[in-house]
Amino acid sequence: MKVRVPVVFRSPKIGLILLGASIWSCNTLKRVAPDQQLLTQYKIFTDSTEVRDPQVRDLVLQRPNAKIAGIPLRLHLYNMAKQDADSSFQAWLYAKEGRKDRWEKLLSRKQVERMGESFLVSGYSRWLKRIGEPPAVIDTSITEKSLQRLQAYYYNRGYFNQEADFEVNPTSDRRAEVLYRLKLGEPYRIDSLSWRISSADVDSIYREYQDASRVKAGKQYDLVDFTSERERLTQLFRNRGIWNFQESSVNFDILRDTTSRQDQSMMVELVIDDQRRRGDSVISTQPYRVRRMGDINVFADYDVLSGEQGLKVVREGDLTIFYRDKLKYKPRTLANTIAMRRDSVYRDIDRLRTYRQITNLNTFRYPNIELIESGDDYLDANIYLSARPKNSLGVDFDLTHSNIQRIGVGLGVSLITRNVFGGAETLSLSGRGSFGLLSDDIQGEDFFSEFGGDINLNFPRIWLMPFVNNKNIIPYYMQPQTRVSLGANFQKNIGLDKQTFNNILGYSWSPDDTKNNQLELLNVEFVRNVNIDRFYDVYQSTYQRLDDVADDFEDNPAVAGFYEPDPDNPDELVLTIPEGTAGFTEEVLVNGLVPTNSDTYAEVFRIEERRQRLTENNLIFASNFTHTKNTKTDINDNSFYQLRWKLESAGGLLSAISSIFPFEENDQGQNLVFNVPYSQYVKGEIDYIRHWSLSQDNTLAFHSFVGLAVPFGNADNIPFVRSYFAGGSNDNRAWFPYSLGPGSTRNLNDFNEANFKIALNLEYRFPVVGDLKGAIFSDLGNIWNLWDNEEDPAATFSGFDSLQDIALGTGFGLRYDFTYFVFRADLGFKTYDPSKPLANRWFSEYNFANSVLQIGINYPF
Template sequence: MAKISLLSLLAIVLLSCNSLKKVGDNEYLVVKNAVYADSVKVNDEELESLIYQKSNSTVLGYPLRLNLYNLAKENPDSLYNAWLNKKENRKKRLDKLLSEKQVERLGESFIVKGLSNWLKDIGEEPTILDTTKTRLSLAKLSAYYQSKGYFTNNTTYEIDSTRHKKVKVNYHIDLGDPYMIDSLTNNISSTAIDSLYFLNSAESLIKEGQQFNLSNFNNERERLTGIFRNSGIRNFQESSITFDILRDTIKAANDQQMNITLNIGDLKTRGENEVTTSAYKVETINKINIYTDYLSANSQDSLYTIDYQDYTIHYSKNFDIKPKTLANAVFFKKDSIYRDVDKIRSSRQLNALNVFKYPNIIFEADSVGNKVNTNIYLAPKTKYALGTNFEVSRSNLRRLGVGLGTTLLIRNIFKGAENLSISANGSYGLLSSNTFEANYFSEFGGDISLDFPRIWFPFINTSRLIPNYTLPKTRIAIGTNFQNNIGLDKQTLNAVIGYNWAPSDFVKHEVELLNIQFVRNVNEERFYNVYTNTYELLDDIADGYEDPDLYPELTDFFEPGDSDTELNLIIPSGTSGFTNAILDGTVNSTTDDFDDVNTIEERRIRLTENNLIFASNYTFNKTNRTGPIDNSFYQFRWKVEGAGNVLSAISSLVPFNKNDDEQLLVFGVPFSQYIKNEFEYVKYWDLKRANVLAARAFFGIAIPYGNSDNIPFVRSYFGGGSNDNRAWFPYSLGPGSTSAINDFNEANLKLAFNLEYRFPVAGDINGAIFADAGNIWNVLDNVEDPNATFDGIASLKDIALGTGLGLRYDFTYFLFRLDLGFKTYNPAEIQSKRWFRDYNFANSVLQIGINYPF
């Protein structure tokens, strides 16, 4: 109640703030800027960035940061001193009570001074109209349009002061007619440059008949520089490219045509006393020296040299690596022309080996001909690296948990830049209830992984299909995990052989040739202790069979409950005994009870049986994002996975055993067989001033066949959670229109759609408004419940909708996220009560997450 009152008070204070509080009598608050080009309003973030006086930012139309700034005291020191000396004896009494030094510190305290400084830091000063800055903005707008070819534009501004002490500034630009490119000529000094230019002139960004645009000239300089530096002109200077832009005086005075001359001068070299020029020449690579430990290269006695292919490799006694590994990571070739792209690829690949600190590539002109020597200096990282992590956790199942993990990294273990990682982790803590024999839990496990800087495949040379510049990597890993007093006390064993490579910064491929997972449930009899919702369903059915006169054979399956008249099924003897009695006909039951018990038993068997997953998968990732600050991009991911096909194929050669359901067994466990497909698309729109609209669409389906009639729990889909539909907790949504009948609801078909509007609030705090839609269903498996299965377009009415709002705090390295979701459309309710029935704080869901949900 106190928290609600505090939040309400804060809301009242903020809403009651006067945005004009710190606007003087003869001052005006700029509330909006508008740019009009030829009387047409222009909405362009680049143009708005040219305006010096931007209006104060708002959160959903409310000037939050401005009002936070207005809450700050303007001169807290003066106000404190005035208060202190307002009464004659106040300072003396405080000096006697606290001491003179403490009274002085009180004036520097957070309440007196610090709060105001903090409000100013996170707040925003009012934007007061300054016509000098307005005229400067006009000059920048005029220069901007001149860069687009409108050299004769005229600019004016208009101040709209229709509201008290608030103004809107309108900037008007009369563009006039644009200048056009009439002719394009060139003046190129070097013969080598001249030849390269004409070979690539067809792709020029500057063409005759085109409207003048300064950005095209800048982009053309960058294009030509890239061509020259990747065609042997190693030392080409972008400053050598200039343009002469002249108006065509032969044409009529009002015919705004321009003649462009492209100038490419010679190489300029600055000496001690003068600058000399020389013609650019195409250079070829001569000697290639690789120093594997250049920090030890000062002592020549400690080095030995190996010539391998086109490379001379200099070793120290402290570090050794196979020549082939270095040759695969360096893309310069003897007698080939110099290319900038080879330098970039070599640096990337040498960094990707994760055995060197940083590569330093230096070129030296050779005295013979147009040749250049390449020296690559490398500094090895430490061979061993030890990392640890510690965490404290709490959940509805675990009252308190403490975890500790450690990882040992051994670099270059087989002298081919192979990196071995050995990790171990464990956790221990107290359970929230003593459902099990003990009130504690423990979990420990370990992993061993080995990374190769190449695609390792027996008897096949993959370098022709997957070049080394794509940063190919092979990973072989094996791991295990043991649980005690966690669920059914699973023991798992995982093994992976996988590959990944990236042809560019925007495309990545991942292949897991083998992904083997074995899951063993140690304590199957705990099923009804763990899945309490399922137990309650079975116990509710059993309530109709508690009468000892009618069902004496069931008497031993019950024990007293919380009340004198209540009976509960005993776990595990009572639950298994009652289930068997119903299913084998020992007790005559209704058809509905038989079907319900049979469904519960099928779920128990599926979730307690051991799993063997022998899968392979491929993932394709593509994006056009240029960097972490790029907020206008898309991402696409497609993943396909198949399991059990290899084992099924060799079953005709290997006599596998079978169980009663005719399933093939490997090590006594039926292996899973299915095909799984996933598509995910994410799109961001930059709405200017750090406002972003983000959308996500996901579709996934896993179809069992052959040796399976369902999907393993670890490969199925669930709904809800901080990265899904945030109005539902994880595993609590669906399947279909069912009302979370199980503790962990899952299915093999999923649709998800997310839309989120993100905006700055104050300082490093950002806000969000979101809408999440989606659900899970069963399809083409052994589930027959019509409310849980997908039956075509008609089932789309069961798509759940959650809406809400959130806060994010940016810690630079990660983002902490709080989201509050409300059930807007709940398909689990009856048709007439699905909309807004649970749309209240009592039924809201608070989700905590790290980084953005998508």
């Protein structure tokens, strides 16, 4: 491919056209020999019906070159590389007599050799080959293997008398498609099921649970059912006392007539023998027997080198606890983690729960559980525990940069102390601090600082809830945890210099591997704004709105003293901060500068209302419950769903106390605690994520969220820290955070928020080159005010008509997988903008100039 560009074009559109032309000019057949054919597509037919199932199509080993927007980009990159860069360099070096000697005198022999390996000579070709993709030249041997894989797939589903072949169909010059054709016929079905079991105990268990069998008479033969049944039986027997049962002991004898095309039935016999194997050798043929638990021994702080010599003993229920010198753990704490009980039938799940419960203590390393046969009917268990370090120290250091901070330096220190009170409690102390330079000097100083700390104490049980019977309501296999947390954070020269204090008493437990529950009985947060006079310095959009209103009153003597020359334009007057903004607002709202029914009064009233809302101190005394279910099995599982719902109530306890012991009230009749009106609201959220694996490398991801917080009683709005916002890298990516909504409003404030939110996201993810992935996305959603003190109709939700204010952002993105995290860049376009007039909402700013680049870590959902 040769591309000559004699002129440098300044227009980006012309540049894009040239780039596209250069790509298209690359001949896709450049590396395809005259006697070869490039695979353009493949199709699979079963009994003349085309198969579109991704699971079946993925069985084909050779596929066409990957395309992005219809262009085989990776193939073009591969074709741009020199196939024999090293040989070309050698040919150039010896093309003229004496050239090699001259270069070696100028450089050196070693440097000349390295020059041939340099990026400009041959390195770029190796790089293009690595990120590119060679042409998918049809290889009939690979095609034959693909056909065999398809046959095996359908054979395993009962189509034993199938016929199959493939056809290479030329489509144009050196291009062809491959057609796979299978004649399946009728599948075989199970006519009858019988069983032959050597062990009497195993036979008894099987008869009790045979109705749950995956292999049943009348079903179509499917190898998946037989594999699943072997796994089910193994799990069943190992949880009914057969502690050493092996899956290899389960076999199926199948009798069928493969010569007849009329009799499509088979007889299946389940065979379970008593042979235990290690590799290819049989190590035992003793009949499987149901075993019960005998002695259960726990070796605390076990040391391999010291062994069991000189150990002391203490008993706790069914347990015998061995320890050296002094027992560091409460016996009851150790007993609560052991799910196995003496004289109970052995269950594999009890051993697994014991592993998890011990690990959940965060005090021991992964335990070792040894089972030993004791007589004919019992098993003894030895549980060896090795303690983790009593204390551990962590230090974090980072540098930050943002639109607020020119540069910031952060330092964090954390100390973890385990087994604080002898019951495997974990105490963690953490401190953090950051300081640096601001991006502007609107605060009067360009230096900022922020520091805070937290104290967390975790108990591996439900604590301070005596009305909960742990054994019946939240058993220990659910890994219950109690968390007590105290924290504080202080800011200087950031915003309004916020000070935050919080306290949490919470509980968590997991009913099974997919579910998790969290109950925060107390979640107390106190937010104090120290420098509220900075409000208009910080919230510049709100200040600009007020100053625009004040422009019409510059000649009015009542407010003449509230202005000063604009530093950027001395011929203009602007309100001073804070005296001018406060004085002008008072003249309008209190002293009658304008009629109360005028638009000016309404605008200033809304501005002042927002100022009070964002500068007020908040006391939130809440309780909440969160339930999460996640069906994702491992990191490679791309077909799963996650459901999370949360209910929260704030202010109810304080309201009940105030009815008995009346609190002090302010002028608005609100009850005060620490001279602050406490927040009172109810809040509900539901969050749903669903992923579909379309093929081996392609995924469709869906996300939906609905949240509503309703104030009542002592409050007529939701605290800013508990409200919703729209826009950002994990939300509607065509808008920056806090810039979308509420409703059909447009950038009314620097931080737009509301108490009702709807969000819907759909994203198609696909591979690009190597670890570089691509995505096409569509984001729907907005925020509104509902049942609070907001009166602007454009910002409130009034029913189904308000759904026309749902914003739509579309776009594309790139993700690079660094194994431990994913770096993400998304470019969003405003496709439907509710802030525009109805007739001008679609595609009004759908261009690169108005697009929004969002940077994020890991996937948004």
